[in-house]
Structures are given as C-alpha cells and as structure tokens.
Amino acid sequence: MSAACAPAIVVDHAGQSFGGRVIFEDVSFTVATGEVFVVLGGSGCGKSTLLKQMIGLLTPTKGRITVGGYDVVERVALVRREIGVMFQSGALFGSMTLLENVMLPLVMFTDLPARARAEIARIKLAMVGLAEAVNLLPSEISGGMAKRAAIARALALDPPILFLDEPSAGLDPITGAGLDRLILDLRATLDCTFVVVTHELQSIFAIADRCVMLDREARGMIALGVPRDLQQSSTHPTVRAFFNRDAP
Amino acid sequence: MTAVQLEVASEGGGTVISLAGPLTATALAPVWTRAVDAARRAGDGLAIDVSGAELIDTSGAALLLALERDHSGRIEWRGLGEKPAQLMARLRLAVPEGVTAKVPARTVARTSVWRTFLIRVTFFGQTILATASLPGKLRFLRGGNFFRLVERAGTQAMPLVGMMGFLIGMILAFQSAIPMRQFGADIYVAALVSLSLFRELGPLLGAVILAGRTGSAFAAELGTMVVNEEVAALTTMGIDAETMLVIPRMAAAMVVMPALALGVDIAGVLGMGLVMMILGFPPSAILNQIQMATGPYDLLLGLFKAVVFGAAIGLIGCRAGLTAGGGPRAVGEAATSAVVGGIVVTILLDGLFAVIFYRLGL
Ligand SMILES: Nc1ncnc2c1ncn2[C@@H]1O[C@H](COP(=O)(O)OP(=O)(O)OP(=O)(O)O)[C@@H](O)[C@H]1O
Ligand SMILES: [Mg+2]
Numbered sequence: 353m354s355a356a357c358a359p360a361i362v363v364d365h366a367g368q369s370f371g372g373r374v375i376f377e378d379v380s381f382t383v384a385t386g387e388v389f390v391v392l393g394g395s396g397c398g399k400s401t402l403l404k405q406m407i408g409l410l411t412p413t414k415g416r417i418t419v420g421g422y423d424v425v426e427r428v429a430l431v432r433r434e435i436g437v438m439f440q441s442g443a444l445f446g447s448m449t450l451l452e453n454v455m456l457p458l459v460m461f462t463d464l465p466a467r468a469r470a471e472i473a474r475i476k477l478a479m480v481g482l483a484e485a486v487n488l489l490p491s492e493i494s495g496g497m498a499k500r501a502a503i504a505r506a507l508a509l510d511p512p513i514l515f516l517d518e519p520s521a522g523l524d525p526i527t528g529a530g531l532d533r534l535i536l537d538l539r540a541t542l543d544c545t546f547v548v549v550t551h552e553l554q555s556i557f558a559i560a561d562r563c564v565m566l567d568r569e570a571r572g573m574i575a576l577g578v579p580r581d582l583q584q585s586s587t588h589p590t591v592r593a594f595f596n597r598d599a600p
Numbered sequence: 601m602t603a604v605q606l607e608v609a610s611e612g613g614g615t616v617i618s619l620a621g622p623l624t625a626t627a628l629a630p631v632w633t634r635a636v637d638a639a640r641r642a643g644d645g646l647a648i649d650v651s652g653a654e655l656i657d658t659s660g661a662a663l664l665l666a667l668e669r670d671h672s673g674r675i676e677w678r679g680l681g682e683k684p685a686q687l688m689a690r691l692r693l694a695v696p697e698g699v700t701a702k703v704p705a706r707t708v709a710r711t712s713v714w715r716t717f718l719i720r721v722t723f724f725g726q727t728i729l730a731t732a733s734l735p736g737k738l739r740f741l742r743g744g745n746f747f748r749l750v751e752r753a754g755t756q757a758m759p760l761v762g763m764m765g766f767l768i769g770m771i772l773a774f775q776s777a778i779p780m781r782q783f784g785a786d787i788y789v790a791a792l793v794s795l796s797l798f799r800e801l802g803p804l805l806g807a808v809i810l811a812g813r814t815g816s817a818f819a820a821e822l823g824t825m826v827v828n829e830e831v832a833a834l835t836t837m838g839i840d841a842e843t844m845l846v847i848p849r850m851a852a853a854m855v856v857m858p859a860l861a862l863g864v865d866i867a868g869v870l871g872m873g874l875v876m877m878i879l880g881f882p883p884s885a886i887l888n889q890i891q892m893a894t895g896p897y898d899l900l901l902g903l904f905k906a907v908v909f910g911a912a913i914g915l916i917g918c919r920a921g922l923t924a925g926g927g928p929r930a931v932g933e934a935a936t937s938a939v940v941g942g943i944v945v946t947i948l949l950d951g952l953f954a955v956i957f958y959r960l961g962l
C-alpha cells in the first residue's frame with residue numbers, strides 16, 4: 353500500500369479532444385489517499401472521459417495523470433493492480449452469473465481453491481445487497497442490481513483505489529443511501545480511495561470530501577473544493593445553481 | 601508481498617489457529633483450505649489469533665467468517681483490531697443464513713494443457729504471431745470455456761455437415777456420371793468424387809459451414825462484449841482480453857475443423873455410394889475404386905488444410921468482433937465481415953495450398 357497522505361491520484365493539466373473537438377482542457381487536481389473524490393457536471397461534459405483517462409483506457413491528448421504513483425500511460429500495467437472500476441453501463445459479463453462475474457478476477461489473479469473464491473465472491477455480493485441473486489445472469493436482474501453487482505466485481509480484489517461511474521443513478525433513494533454507507537465503510541475499514549461520478553446532491557454531501565465540477569461550455573473545470581464550501585461561497589452561476597437546486 | 605503464515609497449535613486441551621501476514625485475496629491461497637479444515641476439526645475451545653495479521657481486507661474477513669461458520673463451537677478472537685472486527689460485523693449482517701452460492705461446475709481449460717502450444721495472437725496486419733507468450737499470460741486462459749466452444753462449433757454443427765456432405769456427394773456423383781457414362785467410365789466416378797471430397801471439398805465445405813455458423817458467432821459475441829464495455833472492463837482488471845477470449849476460440853475452431861471436414865468426407869462418400877448403387881454398381885466395386893484412387897495421405901492432407909482453415913476463420917471472426925465500433929449496428933457488421941472474410945481467406949489459402957502441394961509433389 354502507498355504511504356499515507358501521499359496523493360493517490362494526480363491529474364495535471366489533462367485535456368481530451370476527439371478529432372479536433374475539444375471535450376475539456378486544463379483539468380488539474382489531486383486526490384489524497386483515503387479520500388472520497390466526486391466528479392460532477394452536466395451530461396456530456398466529459399466525466400466518463402476523464403474517468404477513462406484515469407484508468408488508462410484513453411490516452412490524454414494533453415497533460416499527465418498518475419494513479420497510485422504510476423503514470424497511467426507509461427506504467428498502465430502497474431496502475432491496473434491498484435484499481436477497481438465500475439463502468440457506467442455496469443459492463444457485467446453476459447455469459448456468467450453474478451457470482452462468476454465477481455469470481456473472475458479471483459480466478460485470474462489468485463490461486464485460491466474454488467470454494468474459497470465462491471465464498472469471497474458471495475461476501476462481496478452480500479456487501480452490495482445481492483446475496484440472494486448470486487446465481488442469476490446479468491440478463492435476469494434489474495439495472496440497479498447490475499450496478500451493484502458491478503461494484504462488487506470492482507471490489508473483488510480489494511483494490512486500494514476505486515472508480516465508480518454513476519453508482520447510484522437509477523437506484524431508489526434507500527438503496528442509493530446504502531451504497532453511500534458502503535463507500536464510507538470501506539473507506540473507514542480499508543482506507544480505500546474513491547473517485548465517484550455522481551449527480552445526487554444528497555450523495556455528494558454524504559460522501560464527498562472534495563469534488564471537481566466539469567462544464568461543457570467552459571470545456572474544463574469550473575469548481576474544485578469541499579461541497580459545502582462551494583454551495584455557500586462559489587461565485588460561478590452554474591456551480592451555485594447546481595448546489596442550491598434543493599439544498600438539504 | 602510477504603506470504604501468509606498459518607500455525608495450528610494445541611493449548612491446554614483447546615486449539616489455537618494463528619494467522620500472520622497480509623490476509624488479502626492474492627495472498628490467502630496457500631492457507632485457506634488448511635485453515636478451514638483446522639477450524640472444522642477443532643473441538644471446544646478454539647482460539648483464533650490474528651495479532652500477526654498486518655492487513656485484513658474483505659477477502660481476509662471472508663476467511664475469518666468461513667472459520668467461524670465451519671467451527672461448531674465458540675471462538676475466542678485474539679488480536680482482532682477494531683476495524684477488522686467492524687468489517688466482519690458488517691459482513692455478518694449482509695450475508696443471510698442459508699443462501700449458498702453454487703460453485704459453477706464448468707470445465708475450464710487447464711493451463712497445463714496449453715503449455716505445449718503457447719500462442720499469442722496479434723491482430724496487427726491480421727497476422728498470426730505464434731510466439732511463445734509470457735508465462736504470466738497463461739493464467740488468462742482460465743477464463744475461457746474451451747469445451748463449451750467446441751461443443752457449439754463442432755457437435756452442434758454435425759447434422760448440418762452430414763446433410764450438406766451427403767447432398768454434395770450425391771449431386772457430384774450424379775452430375776459426373778452422365779458425361780462419364782458416354783465413355784463407359786462411370787465406375788471412375790467413385791474415385792473422382794472421393795478424391796475431390798478428401799482433398800478439396802471436405803475442408804472447403806467444412807470451412808464454409810464454420811465461417812457461417814461459428815465465425816459469425818465469435819464476431820457477434822465479442823462485438824457485443826466490446827459494445828457493452830465488457831472488454832474495457834477486462835482490460836482495466838488487468839486481464840489480457842485477447843488471451844482470454846481469442847486463444848480458446850481459435851483453438852476450438854482448429855480442433856473442430858478437421859472433424860467437420862471428416863464429417864463432410866464421410867457423408868459425401870455415402871451420398872456418392874447411394875447414387876452409384878442406384879446406377880447399378882455393387883458396393884464392393886465402389887469401395888475398391890475408392891481404395892485404388894485415394895490413399896490415407898489424401899485424407900490427412902485435407903485434414904491438415906482444415907486445421908489451417910479453422911485457425912484463419914477463428915482468428916478472423918474474433919478480430920472482426922474485437923475491432924467492432926460502437927452501437928448495435930457494429931455487431932451486425934462484425935458478423936458480416938467475419939463470414940465474408942473467413943470464406944475469402946479460406947479460398948485464398950486453398951489456392952496457396954494447391955501451389956505448395958504441387959511443388960512438393962504431394
Ligand atoms: N470515443 C469517443 N469519440 C468521440 N467522442 C466521444 C468519445 N467518447 C466520448 N465522446 C464525446 O465526449 C463527450 C463527453 O462524453 P462523456 O461520456 O465523458 O460524458 P459524461 O460527462 O460522462 O456524460 P453522462 O453524464 O451523460 O454520462 C460527449 O460529447 C461525447 O460525445
Ligand atoms: Mg458518463
């Protein structure tokens with residue numbers, strides 16, 4: 353594990369364009385180890401794109417990103433040992449049951465006996481409230497269940513850094529709050545670092561230590577800081593509008 | 601990373617299980633079974649000492665819970681920190697009683713079987729680089745499902761193969777019998793048809809069937825995985841998607857293809873035989889002709905070609921799938937290009953073989 357307080361993630365002037373179309377530019381922030389860091393912004397502003405840069409699926413057209421101390425472009429294999437990812441679409445393997453989905457990383461990267469793998473996978477699924485659904489296929493579960501199963505899979509090897517793309521979108525408030533609690537629990541018990549894309553104001557106030565806000569018109573970031581501070585003292589109209597739409 | 605140490609000692613009539621080191625998913629493998637067995641066998645007065653455990657993650661907690669469940673009596677915990685205790689408490693709440701996960705009883709291709717032909721596929725220039733791959737990549741074959749692939753590509757194709765082979769054998773025999781009869785040479789139809797089946801038509805027809813049924817299925821399956829970001833998910837897990845998805849499929853196509861070709865051969869000969877018998881030749885004369893005209897190596901040559909065709913079709917199908925763009929239409933396009941590409945490349949390869957065999961005098 354990396355030393356305490358060393359930044360888990362450094363994003364340094366990252367920019368991305370697709371065929372000349374600039375999505376964002378000059379995005380810079382650091383995420384401390386053990387922090388829950390939220391990425392927010394309107395649809396299409398590039399949140400998923402930024403996430404894909406951080407997990408080494410997209411090479412930033414500008415700037416540099418390190419995760420767990422490793423450059424995501426040059427040392428991508430090392431970065432991948434440090435991270436777990438939940439994709440916006442869930443991206444569960446359609447031909448495998450939920451249990452097998454969660455077991456796959458254990459099959460690939462450990463020599464545990466089959467029973468132990470199943471045991472661990474079952475516990476991960478139970479953590480996200482899917483204990484009864486372990487033997488179902490992804491086509492047999494609801495969208496919210498798929499998201500939670502995808503989180504369980506991201507947790508399979510207990511990576512120190514977790515990336516969750518809209519974990520609570522499409523969940524009922526109670527299940528969503530349960531996920532928030534899970535994130536806080538994991539952070540408390542395992543010192544995990546989280547990067548979470550979310551729009552749920554409730555959830556942001558509940559879990560985020562800090563957040564960055566991207567904007568499509570501005571083609572970059574328009575706010576960085578603690579959510580409560582941004583709510584009270586930001587001068588940017590979009591930021592104010594977002595945080596004060598129904599202040600709790 | 602240091603390894604986990606497990607010690608089982610007896611202490612005043614009871615048992616003490618001590619676990620030290622990092623209790624994490626990647627480190628637990630060597631001790632899991634022994635630890636669970638020890639807990640199951642221990643009588644009353646079991647103590648579990650984790651004071652030497654430097655890190656307990658959810659997998660470690662899963663082991664501790666498994667010990668707790670498999671031991672019938674009470675457990676005295678020693679050196680269990682506050683955080684792991686909380687984690688275990690949370691997990692105990694989450695896991696309901698009586699729901700057990702079934703361990704999937706699927707046959708996974710074992711690494712050791714593959715050790716003999718380590719191939720890594722690269723798509724650059726659509727070439728096959730049969731290189732000895734890093735031993736570290738072998739583990740990615742664990743996720744493949746070779747036997748299911750063989751069943752779908754091979755066993756399930758056999759009725760179709762049999763029917764097509766039989767019909768082609770009949771048609772060829774009938775068509776060539778008419779002109780040959782003018783020269784009184786219609787007994788040679790048996791030789792002609794069986795030779796062309798063994799050397800050409802068996803592998804070719806088998807390849808067309810494989811490309812149509814299996815090449816397209818590979819492309820659609822992998823294309824869907826790309827579109828659903830499943831391949832991206834594999835990549836971010838550090839799993840080599842090409843090794844896990846392509847090599848088992850290519851191997852399955854290579855194993856299945858000779859069987860398909862042989863199926864066409866046999867069914868075709870039967871179809872031809874039927875026509876010949878209708879034309880009035882006794883079976884013994886037909887068999888005699890076949891034996892005189894063809895040797896075992898005509899058959900083997902055909903089967904060898906079939907293996908190569910299988911590799912090409914499997915590879916092209918997987919490539920088409922993995923390079924699919926976004927959106928549902930991409931899947932259909934991938935399937936189409938798998939079939940077209942598979943058939944075209946098969947025929948090109950067949951031409952190449954014709955030249956090579958001619959040069960070698962085979
Ligand atoms: N591979 C790609 N090629 C071209 N454009 C892309 C690509 N990926 C994303 N984009 C564009 O980048 C922009 C940002 O997309 P992204 O998926 O990051 O949005 P987002 O902020 O995650 O939105 P949402 O909240 O709806 O998920 C979009 O306008 C999208 O069209
Ligand atoms: Mg998105």
